[in-house]
Amino acid sequence: MSGKRNLIRSGTTVDQMVRAIGDRIVTGFLRPGEKLDEASLAARFDVSRTPVREALGQLSAMGLVERRPNRGAIVAVVTQEHLASMFESMAELEGICARFCAERMTAGERRALEVEHQASARLVRLGAEEDYEYFNTEFHTRLYRGAHSTHISELTVMTRSRLAPFRRAQFMLPGRLAKSWQEHDAIVTAIMRGDGAAAGKAARDHVSIVSEASAVFAAGDPASRKADSIGLSS
Amino acid sequence: MSGKRNLIRSGTTVDQMVRAIGDRIVTGFLRPGEKLDEASLAARFDVSRTPVREALGQLSAMGLVERRPNRGAIVAVVTQEHLASMFESMAELEGICARFCAERMTAGERRALEVEHQASARLVRLGAEEDYEYFNTEFHTRLYRGAHSTHISELTVMTRSRLAPFRRAQFMLPGRLAKSWQEHDAIVTAIMRGDGAAAGKAARDHVSIVSEASAVFAAGDPASRKADSIGLSS
DNA sequence: AAAGCAAAAAGTGCATGCAATTGCCCGTCA
DNA sequence: TGACGGGCAATTGCATGCACTTTTTGCTTT
Numbered sequence: 001m002s003g004k005r006n007l008i009r010s011g012t013t014v015d016q017m018v019r020a021i022g023d024r025i026v027t028g029f030l031r032p033g034e035k036l037d038e039a040s041l042a043a044r045f046d047v048s049r050t051p052v053r054e055a056l057g058q059l060s061a062m063g064l065v066e067r068r069p070n071r072g073a074i075v076a077v078v079t080q081e082h083l084a085s086m087f088e089s090m091a092e093l094e095g096i097c098a099r100f101c102a103e104r105m106t107a108g109e110r111r112a113l114e115v116e117h118q119a120s121a122r123l124v125r126l127g128a129e130e131d132y133e134y135f136n137t138e139f140h141t142r143l144y145r146g147a148h149s150t151h152i153s154e155l156t157v158m159t160r161s162r163l164a165p166f167r168r169a170q171f172m173l174p175g176r177l178a179k180s181w182q183e184h185d186a187i188v189t190a191i192m193r194g195d196g197a198a199a200g201k202a203a204r205d206h207v208s209i210v211s212e213a214s215a216v217f218a219a220g221d222p223a224s225r226k227a228d229s230i231g232l233s234s
Numbered sequence: 235m236s237g238k239r240n241l242i243r244s245g246t247t248v249d250q251m252v253r254a255i256g257d258r259i260v261t262g263f264l265r266p267g268e269k270l271d272e273a274s275l276a277a278r279f280d281v282s283r284t285p286v287r288e289a290l291g292q293l294s295a296m297g298l299v300e301r302r303p304n305r306g307a308i309v310a311v312v313t314q315e316h317l318a319s320m321f322e323s324m325a326e327l328e329g330i331c332a333r334f335c336a337e338r339m340t341a342g343e344r345r346a347l348e349v350e351h352q353a354s355a356r357l358v359r360l361g362a363e364e365d366y367e368y369f370n371t372e373f374h375t376r377l378y379r380g381a382h383s384t385h386i387s388e389l390t391v392m393t394r395s396r397l398a399p400f401r402r403a404q405f406m407l408p409g410r411l412a413k414s415w416q417e418h419d420a421i422v423t424a425i426m427r428g429d430g431a432a433a434g435k436a437a438r439d440h441v442s443i444v445s446e447a448s449a450v451f452a453a454g455d456p457a458s459r460k461a462d463s464i465g466l467s468s
Numbered sequence: 469a470a471a472g473c474a475a476a477a478a479g480t481g482c483a484t485g486c487a488a489t490t491g492c493c494c495g496t497c498a
Numbered sequence: 499t500g501a502c503g504g505g506c507a508a509t510t511g512c513a514t515g516c517a518c519t520t521t522t523t524g525c526t527t528t
Contacts, residue, residue: 012303012511014291038480048513050284053481054291057248061295063388069246070480070519085385092386096326151319152326154297155389246481272510282483287511304489304510470528477522482515489510497502 013047017055020045025064025075026164032077036065063162076162086163087211091204093156094140098187098203099196100147109146110192116142117188124181132177139184143203146191173213183209247281251289254279259298259309260398266311270299297396310396320397321445325438327390328374332421332437333430334381343380344426350376351422358415366411373418377437380425407447417443 021041024030036056042049056073059065066076078086105113116138123132140160144153183206190199255275258264270290276283290307293299301307312320339347350372357366374394378387417440424433 014511015303039478049480050512050514054288057288058291058295061292071521072480082384085383088383089385089389092330149319149322150316151323151393155323155393159385159389248481273508283510284482284484288482305491306510472525472527474525475523478520480517480519482517484515485513487510487512490508492507493505495502495504498500 013051014054014058017041017045017047017051018058021055022059022062022064022161025059026161028165030075032075032165034075036073036075038072062158075165078166083166084211086159087207090156090159090163091207091211093152093159094143094207095200095204096152097143097147097149097156098191099200100149100152101143102191102194102196102199104148105146105191109142113139113142113146114188114192117184120184121181124177127177129177132180136180143187167210176213179209180206247285248288248292251275251279251281251285252292255289256293256296256298256395259293260395262399264309266309266399268309270307270309272306296392309399312400317400318445320393321441324390324393324397325441325445327386327393328377328441329434329438330386331377331381331383331390332425333434334383334386335377336425336428336430336433338382339380339425343376347373347376347380348422348426351418354418355415358411361411363411366414370414377421401444410447413443414440 021030021036030036038049038052038056041052045052056065056067060067060073064076065073067073101109101113116135120132120135120139123135141157144156147153183202186202187199187206190196190202255264255270264270272283272286272290275286275290279286290299290301294301294307298310299307300310335343335347350369354366354369354373357369375391378390381387417436420436421433421440424430424436
């Protein structure tokens with residue numbers, strides 16, 4: 001082939017492709033419904049079609065892309081109904097994580113959670129959306145890990161990535177930052193008290209609110225919006 | 235290549251391979267830790283290595299197999315800790331499904347559940363383990379579907395398959411059939427009453443008991459038990 | 469002008485081949 | 499005897515090629 005790949009190879013080529021394509025989906029660069037052409041992707045990342053195919057297969061197993069036999073792959077497009085079901089699941093999963101956190105987090109984990117959470121108040125005052133978004137991810141990851149249940153964490157993280165494309169605009173709603181912080185506060189407080197039930201409920205409510213915000217967004221931005229192929233082509 | 239595949243092709247070859255290999259793992263024909271050699275599998279199913287590789291990739295994404303770069307794939311071997319975590323998740327997931335069932339099942343679904351459940355009492359009296367096992371699967375599937383939440387169903391089904399290899403011997407314990415039926419009865423009764431909380435608890439308890447039985451089994455049958463390669467070789 | 473059809477173009481699915489990596493065997497040396 | 503290492507066999511990882519399916523295009527027919 002033409003040029004060798006001299007990128008930093010973290011894992012195998014396939015793994016890189018899974019991450020590369022997965023990222024573009026999760027970050028919204030590739031939009032639901034968009035066609036994923038094997039040859040274009042292969043050219044775009046300078047590999048042959050084989051690893052691209054394998055990556056698409058794995059992403060399909062993860063639910064991020066949809067494969068239609070002999071008809072190519074597209075970024076998974078979910079119905080409103082399925083979307084609602086995913087948010088619902090997410091609420092339950094986060095609820096479970098929060099409950100487990102309240103019951104199981106070590107003293108160190110509790111302290112770290114609290115400290116980070118308090119520190120983030122500053123970001124809210126500053127209205128630093130970008131930074132808050134980063135913190136927000138950290139916060140939730142902390143909850144998943146704090147549950148001390150690898151499988152629940154896996155399920156939650158997976159569901160979270162599948163929802164990511166639809167959750168993009170949530171922080172663009174006015175006052176969302178402060179609201180989010182307060183919801184986090186309720187979760188943290190309950191966890192610090194060791195009150196599993198309350199922590200669970202707070203986490204479920206938190207997701208539900210995000211869900212509603214996203215539903216509005218998703219409704220106004222139907223996936224049917226045809227985006228063109230993945231760049232490069234030009 | 236030598237002979238063409240004249241099996242009934244449900245989907246693509248890769249899909250078949252995923253099912254074929256996945257089944258063998260789930261049913262325990264391939265045991266945790268067992269090596270999955272690409273060439274052997276390809277020969278065994280009379281396909282080239284490519285679809286086998288893709289299938290292994292997808293199974294890996296599903297968590298059923300473990301892939302070590304350049305070092306082949308093995309049937310996923312889980313630590314006792316991870317196993318416990320999966321059963322714990324399973325209990326929570328089934329609990330959620332049962333709760334949703336209590337709240338959302340249609341009249342028809344409730345009736346069907348009840349009828350089937352009552353019919354299965356006969357299998358218990360007869361001690362028909364095989365048939366009861368089949369019914370048992372049906373019963374749980376009914377719960378997953380009755381939750382009317384596609385995503386929760388997906389997560390639950392997926393977790394269930396990952397646990398399947400470790401749950402096989404549960405019905406060999408004496409008196410297990412009757413016990414299982416009673417547990418099912420508690421779930422059904424709560425669902426019929428529309429009592430979500432009770433249904434959830436009953437389902438969680440049901441899984442927990444299975445979990446304990448399986449843990450005993452798994453402990454006495456460590457995954458380290460080396461099984462030889464997948465037949466064919468002879 | 470619209471509908472139908474045929475042939476070409478595009479794109480997917482799988483097989484095969486070759487390079488690269490790993491594991492193993494055996495000889496060498498301390 | 500045991501540790502080290504060089505070469506060989508086995509196996510994985512990826513690229514390429516060809517067959518087959520779907521889609522598109524452009525012609526024909528009414």
